[in-house]
Ligand code: AHG
Ligand code: MN
């Protein structure tokens with residue numbers, strides 16, 4: 421990095437953005453800063469997961485029927501607490517809670533935004549020191565300000581997102597978020613404990629040579645899906661060679677796809693007959709970010725994912741997402 425260049429922190433950046441838009445109330449900027457603060461607290465625990473008594477199963481089952489790890493719980497609490505204290509959020513829905521949580525205090529009731537989140541994504545990676553993440557999605561409430569938020573505030577189509585983002589706890593910790601205008605990436609500088617703008621105006625490469633899907637379920641996918649996967653698998657060395665990656669953490673897959681391009685698929689199969697990933701907590705926020713970065717996200721060969729109206733908070737959805745050209749090729753094969 422050029423040392424003469426001033427490194428802008430997340431706080432500085434959001435305040436500068438606010439100055440450029442005189443009509444803005446600052447609630448969204450405040451919300452992003454509050455999420456950043458919670459992320460820093462979670463990051464501290466993630467970093468010591470191996471030594472602290474925070475590693476491993478908490479012995480409970482969440483509403484998805486999966487066992488809950490202690491870090492999932494810790495992250496869930498941190499983000500909820502931070503959002504409740506925030507002056508910008510009137511309620512939150514989380515993968516870890518069956519129902520949405522309305523905030524009862526007067527300040528929160530006056531706030532404009534609701535947040536949906538997956539507080540800890542890729543939790544099976546915790547025990548093996550592989551990347552994990554947090555995903556969040558922000559909507560303007562439909563219910564009147566001054567009242568408690570309602571279920572309908574959380575069940576809006578993804579196209580109505582005001583902002584969405586993720587935190588990746590990887591070889592470094594980053595926060596990436598999209599607003600209607602752009603996608604910005606910040607890297608946590610541990611020496612000052614601040615997220616610093618490191619990836620301004622992120623754009624997903626239009627083409628790439630990476631495909632990502634759990635091929636362990638290959639024979640369980642429907643025929644067209646198998647055919648589209650086959651396209652990316654070389655038969656001989658003269659074929660175009662694609663590289664296969666699968667981390668088992670959607671945040672890591674999407675982050676890689678944003679930086680290096682590629683296609684990530686999580687199709688429906690067998691017990692996950694509607695897909696595995698959650699529409700509101702995972703698919704919608706990632707699709708919003710990807711589209712803002714110039715990529716494409718589909719729920720099937722014909723349906724743009726962001727246009728779906730969620731029927732339930734914990735609904736699942738197949739997802740096919742990534743670089744424009746690879747997604748065009750994929751759609752072509754699927755619709756043949
Ligand atoms: P979570 O840890 O929030 O439950 O999500 C994990 C998800 C997702 O991030 C990942 O892509 C997928 O589970 C991996 O599942 P499989 O290993 O079964 O493919
Ligand atoms: Mn989970």
Ligand code: MN
Nearest residue numbers: 538540541542
């Ligand atoms: Mn997840």
Ligand code: MN
Nearest residue numbers: 515538540541
């Ligand atoms: Mn999770």
